[in-house]
Amino acid sequence: MSDPRPIGLFDSGIGGLTVLREVQSRLPGESTIYIGDSARHPYGTRSDAEVRTFAEELSDELVGRGVKAMIIACNTATAVALEHLRERHPSTPIIGVIRPGAAAAALATRTNRVGVLATIATVRTRAYFAAIKDENPAIVVLERAASELVPLIESGQTESAAITAAVQSAIHPLLTDDQSDRIDTLLLGCTHFPLIRRAIGGAITTPIAIVDSAAATASFLQQVIAVNGLEAPGSSRGTAADAGAEGHTAPAQVAVEPTHQFFTTGDTLMVEALVQRLFGGSSIRALPIVLGAGRR
Ligand code: DGL
Numbered sequence: 001m002s003d004p005r006p007i008g009l010f011d012s013g014i015g016g017l018t019v020l021r022e023v024q025s026r027l028p029g030e031s032t033i034y035i036g037d038s039a040r041h042p043y044g045t046r047s048d049a050e051v052r053t054f055a056e057e058l059s060d061e062l063v064g065r066g067v068k069a070m071i072i073a074c075n076t077a078t079a080v081a082l083e084h085l086r087e088r089h090p091s092t093p094i095i096g097v098i099r100p101g102a103a104a105a106a107l108a109t110r111t112n113r114v115g116v117l118a119t120i121a122t123v124r125t126r127a128y129f130a131a132i133k134d135e136n137p138a139i140v141v142l143e144r145a146a147s148e149l150v151p152l153i154e155s156g157q158t159e160s161a162a163i164t165a166a167v168q169s170a171i172h173p174l175l176t177d178d179q180s181d182r183i184d185t186l187l188l189g190c191t192h193f194p195l196i197r198r199a200i201g202g203a204i205t206t207p208i209a210i211v212d213s214a215a216a217t218a219s220f221l222q223q224v225i226a227v228n229g230l231e232a233p234g235s236s237r238g239t240a241a242d243a244g245a246e247g248h249t250a251p252a253q254v255a256v257e258p259t260h261q262f263f264t265t266g267d268t269l270m271v272e273a274l275v276q277r278l279f280g281g282s283s284i285r286a287l288p289i290v291l292g293a294g295r296r
Contacts, residue, residue: 006033006066008032008062008069009070010036012036012076020073021214022218027222027225029231031259034261037264037265042150042151043077044076044118045119051077052081063089068093069224070095073191075097075101075191079125080125098213101188101213101216108211114186117189122145128189149166149196153192183208184208187211193212232258263289265289
């Protein structure tokens with residue numbers, strides 16, 4: 001069985017492209033549709049009600065465009081709205097970024113002390129605390145908010161005095177001189193933060209594992225689409241979930257060239273330039289999209 005429909009992803013802006021990048025490298029045969037809500041970022045300083053409304057609009061748009069599975073490529077929207085969106089779209093498998101990131105961090109720590117750097121809204125929900133404790137109740141979870149980093153990154157900054165100051169004030173308390181109190185693993189609990197990994201690394205003076213959700217989420221997506229028999233034509237490797245007792249079904253023979261659509265609620269030219277600057281590579285074409293109350 002195969003399914004040529006695209007995978008949908010959304011974020012408050014361009015941060016979720018860190019997840020899209022991993023999805024494209026792990027699942028090169030899959031088509032994707034990404035929506036970045038750059039006109040309304042940041043989400044991390046908004047109320048839960050606002051984030052839930054925006055997440056509804058974005059997920060409705062993706063379901064309306066026929067996605068076969070969806071990644072909420074935003075920690076804030078995952079923390080606030082994952083369960084709600086699963087109830088709203090029961091026939092679409094929906095994956096958040098928090099559980100995969102929490103599992104990766106729980107496996108990375110050797111001292112059972114994990115720091116989480118996220119937005120205020122994500123920290124407020126304690127979603128990372130609960131998810132890491134679910135993995136291993138012995139882990140001490142120290143959450144720190146650094147919402148001010150998101151608008152700086154959306155403005156194209158990856159290394160600046162403002163970024164350094166925000167990173168240092170957020171993570172300094174996690175890096176005490178007392179070795180028994182110090183974290184050994186820092187989880188980047190915002191999909192924008194892998195873009196400033198160098199600045200974060202520069203603020204850390206002791207050896208620490210820096211973990212993010214992108215690769216773990218893409219790997220989880222791979223399992224979810226395999227289990228549901230949703231792989232793109234030509235992508236199936238055969239899985240334990242394949243129908244029939246006589247072994248794996250053969251991969252579909254005709255591969256369809258995947259397509260990738262990138263929509264933004266922001267200014268398309270500015271977003272294209274921003275993506276080019278932060279991600280490099282061949283330039284990406286941003287298409288305009290209007291959501292919710294802005295729709296005429
Ligand atoms: N990328 C979003 C996240 O992972 C950023 C949230 C925001 O816009 O503040 O939380």
